[in-house]
Amino acid sequence: MCGIIYIMKKILLSWILLIGLFISAPCMAETFDYVGGSFDWLYMTNQERTDRVSQIFKIMFPKGYVANFPRGFLKERLKNYLKDRNHEVHYEAVCAGYTHYKDVDLQPFFSGKSRFVYMYALQYTKAPQKTFYYDAMGRLKFVDFRYGDYPTCPYYTKKYAINGKLVRAMYLQNPETMYIFSNKGSFIGVKYQNNLYGFNYTR
Numbered sequence: 001m002c003g004i005i006y007i008m009k010k011i012l013l014s015w016i017l018l019i020g021l022f023i024s025a026p027c028m029a030e031t032f033d034y035v036g037g038s039f040d041w042l043y044m045t046n047q048e049r050t051d052r053v054s055q056i057f058k059i060m061f062p063k064g065y066v067a068n069f070p071r072g073f074l075k076e077r078l079k080n081y082l083k084d085r086n087h088e089v090h091y092e093a094v095c096a097g098y099t100h101y102k103d104v105d106l107q108p109f110f111s112g113k114s115r116f117v118y119m120y121a122l123q124y125t126k127a128p129q130k131t132f133y134y135d136a137m138g139r140l141k142f143v144d145f146r147y148g149d150y151p152t153c154p155y156y157t158k159k160y161a162i163n164g165k166l167v168r169a170m171y172l173q174n175p176e177t178m179y180i181f182s183n184k185g186s187f188i189g190v191k192y193q194n195n196l197y198g199f200n201y202t203r
Helices: 002-027 046-060 073-077 087-095
Strands: 104-110 117-124 130-135 140-148 155-161 166-174 177-181 187-192 195-197
Touching (some): 046 155, 046 177, 087 104, 087 117
Antiparallel strands (some): 104 117, 117 130, 130 140, 140 155, 155 166, 166 177, 187 195
16 A cells, blocks of 8 residues: 555656646746857768767757656646637638738648648747647647747757657757757757758768
């Protein structure tokens, strides 16, 4: 019996810590040291690139590993956003080409080469630390959390599915340079303007 009580206390403590992290982290104006200056990836050795990626990983994942939210946690914390209450207006606006409507910024996602908007993103101008991704029916599918003194660079963002699992993470060194990591925390590449550069890219 004592063992069960101890385990329950550990679980409860873990949930409390997660809730505290969820509430505070995306809203805190953290500041980070710049990792690199201008885009210099092409002129670095493989060891320098490895060191750079490791430094950024430690900033985004200070515990040294990717931590997902418990299943059901985001649905509870974001229960007021699970359905876009102005879905029809927002969907029509984004389909018509609007990138801003009243108090939200809009972004469409098209299906293949068609002009069908299968998903759209909302970022409220008064709460820009989060971006909500809805399907064509207005149901929440993903959410971005931004960490740092956004929109001032550097800052990083983590995208989660509504089930609490990380989708990808990005560190923005400046508006044109971002380091992209997978849902497992593995390095994908550096995106500079419209190009993606991996570890082994050579000039």
